[in-house]
Amino acid sequence: MAKDHQCPACKNPVDRAATICSNPECRAELAFCSHCCDVTNYRLVKEAHGRLARNQYECARCQRVGVKCLTWIAGGYCNGLARAGSGIDRPLCSSCMSRASEIGRSVLGWSIMGALGGLLRRRK
Ligand SMILES: [Zn+2]
Ligand SMILES: [Zn+2]
Numbered sequence: 001m002a003k004d005h006q007c008p009a010c011k012n013p014v015d016r017a018a019t020i021c022s023n024p025e026c027r028a029e030l031a032f033c034s035h036c037c038d039v040t041n042y043r044l045v046k047e048a049h050g051r052l053a054r055n056q057y058e059c060a061r062c063q064r065v066g067v068k069c070l071t072w073i074a075g076g077y078c079n080g081l082a083r084a085g086s087g088i089d090r091p092l093c094s095s096c097m098s099r100a101s102e103i104g105r106s107v108l109g110w111s112i113m114g115a116l117g118g119l120l121r122r123r124k
């Protein structure tokens with residue numbers, strides 16, 4: 001797969017799906033931003049309160065707010081930040097959204113809700 005993305009912190013080429021920079025000197029946390037559609041660094045801007053709330057992160061590239069995709073939280077293969085901040089937070093990042101519409105929303109939706117339900121129960 002072509003490594004056409006860069007770590008914003010050290011300019012090291014990184015994989016589209018990387019959650020941490022492969023440069024041993026950097027090791028910055030990476031996520032795929034649904035706003036600017038690029039791999040980015042992120043920082044916590046708002047801690048989640050409440051049962052279904054998710055921490056909000058700010059994209060280092062576009063300064064817009066995102067939340068970790070449910071697939072990522074549930075331990076799935078995803079490093080996406082879903083769009084958040086205005087109105088309702090999106091449950092899934094843009095790549096999982098398109099994957100969900102390919103596979104069929106119901107199947108993926110149910111498996112994610114099941115995984116998330118387990119996650120919430122564990123936290124209590
Ligand atoms: Zn880096
Ligand atoms: Zn962004």
Ligand SMILES: [Zn+2]
Binds near residue numbers: 092094
């Ligand atoms: Zn996702």
